[in-house]
Amino acid sequence: MIAKLIELALRNRILVLLAAAGLFAWGIYSVTINPIDAIPDLSENQVIVFTEWMGRSPQVIEDQITFPLVSNLQGIPRVKNIRGTSMFGMSFVYIIFEDNVDVYWARTRVLERLNYAQRLLPRGIAPSLGPDGTGVGHIFWYHLDAPRIDLGEQRALQDWYIKFALQTVPGVAEVASYGGFEKQYQISLDPIKMQFYNVSLMNVMDAVKTSNNDVGGRKFEMSDAAYIIRGLGYVKNKEDIESIALSNNNGTPVRIRDVGVVQMGGDLRLGIFDENGEGEVVGGIVVMRYGENADKVIQAVKQKLIDVEKGLPDGVKFKVSYDRSGLIEDAVESVKGTLIEVFITVAIVVLVFLFNWRSALVILIQLPISVSIGFILLEAFGFSSNIMSLTGIALAIGVVVDDGIVMVENSYRHLSDAQVAKDALPVEGKS
Numbered sequence: 001m002i003a004k005l006i007e008l009a010l011r012n013r014i015l016v017l018l019a020a021a022g023l024f025a026w027g028i029y030s031v032t033i034n035p036i037d038a039i040p041d042l043s044e045n046q047v048i049v050f051t052e053w054m055g056r057s058p059q060v061i062e063d064q065i066t067f068p069l070v071s072n073l074q075g076i077p078r079v080k081n082i083r084g085t086s087m088f089g090m091s092f093v094y095i096i097f098e099d100n101v102d103v104y105w106a107r108t109r110v111l112e113r114l115n116y117a118q119r120l121l122p123r124g125i126a127p128s129l130g131p132d133g134t135g136v137g138h139i140f141w142y143h144l145d146a147p148r149i150d151l152g153e154q155r156a157l158q159d160w161y162i163k164f165a166l167q168t169v170p171g172v173a174e175v176a177s178y179g180g181f182e183k184q185y186q187i188s189l190d191p192i193k194m195q196f197y198n199v200s201l202m203n204v205m206d207a208v209k210t211s212n213n214d215v216g217g218r219k220f221e222m223s224d225a226a227y228i229i230r231g232l233g234y235v236k237n238k239e240d241i242e243s244i245a246l247s248n249n250n251g252t253p254v255r256i257r258d259v260g261v262v263q264m265g266g267d268l269r270l271g272i273f274d275e276n277g278e279g280e281v282v283g284g285i286v287v288m289r290y291g292e293n294a295d296k297v298i299q300a301v302k303q304k305l306i307d308v309e310k311g312l313p314d315g316v317k318f319k320v321s322y323d324r325s326g327l328i329e330d331a332v333e334s335v336k337g338t339l340i341e342v343f344i345t346v347a348i349v350v351l352v353f354l355f356n357w358r359s360a361l362v363i364l365i366q367l368p369i370s371v372s373i374g375f376i377l378l379e380a381f382g383f384s385s386n387i388m389s390l391t392g393i394a395l396a397i398g399v400v401v402d403d404g405i406v407m408v409e410n411s412y413r414h415l416s417d418a419q420v421a422k423d424a425l426p427v428e429g430k431s
Helices: 002-011 013-033 058-073 103-120 151-166 191-196 201-211 238-242 294-309 325-354 357-380 387-424
Strands: 046-052 079-087 090-097 138-145 172-178 183-189 215-222 225-231 245-249 252-255 260-266 283-288 317-323
Touching (some): 013 357, 058 079, 058 103, 151 183, 151 283, 183 201, 201 245, 238 260, 325 357, 325 387
């Protein structure tokens, strides 16, 4: 069988060369479109449902949110397992799908079932899906270098300017903010004053909710012109909150400033982000979308940061906390270096022992073609070019080289034996 295959290849050299060139070109194309990452994605094919209900205990979360969701999400096609986790104020439900299920098809099926399951949850509770990323999707971390701006202003800059800009980068699933203080209006009530004015905590909460709102009115016509009447009531500063009326005391309105103090503060924090023990910083984590090319996404994020930095206040700059592209480029350069070293070594070995440049060329041609076929198979089976796959290709190069040298040397031996046998035959006309 092998002899016939070799004979067929020798009789159709042009077709074999064209097929080799086609495979090499196909491999180059596969390299350009195959996702490149440093870490192989071994995470499960899952969809995360996140629900928040602040102030509730884990047992209440489990009984009223996690259990109803898990019960109603069962029965989704091609689901392997469903796991639920309840903690203080939050519920997480992990729906594990089969490995060959498309992640966006799975998210659509979960959303359809959530529309039905939401009616079983407490009023005002809306579960949401997690980002369409994976466990190794944290590809880039950055933080702000802003020595003249406080942490609250830095966090506001991150949440309302930088984050929205980076979410427009193709391949980015989410930008998670960390560090600093999330600004909020805080009302510190005096229970003695509340008792004196006969005001309850629910009165204060309802008054703040209803007062922070715009309302629409009818159209007013005058002198052949129409005017739209609106009531503007959105809170713009803490003085607006202090002026909110709660009730009246003998005809005098009781306002929030009469029963408490309003101040600007930060939301409750469960941790901080510290830079090398030198102090707190504010930044973000860029999460890559499922199946994207990590190297291209990181380069696009870096370019976007350059554009965003032009709109930052004076003295504010970006600093990189974690960048996976360095590890990715090192892995790719390692494979390139291995190929170059192998090319040089094989050429020297063949030329020294066989003294034939055509034999060396035969071996050198099969190396890039073999590597190209490897990338074709990676792309065909949906695997990314990562440290493990590139290392496997680098190790396989040695096997290909050994095979080529053995085959060339064996061919030389057979040709030599044939030549000796030919020379041993008597020549016609000579005794």
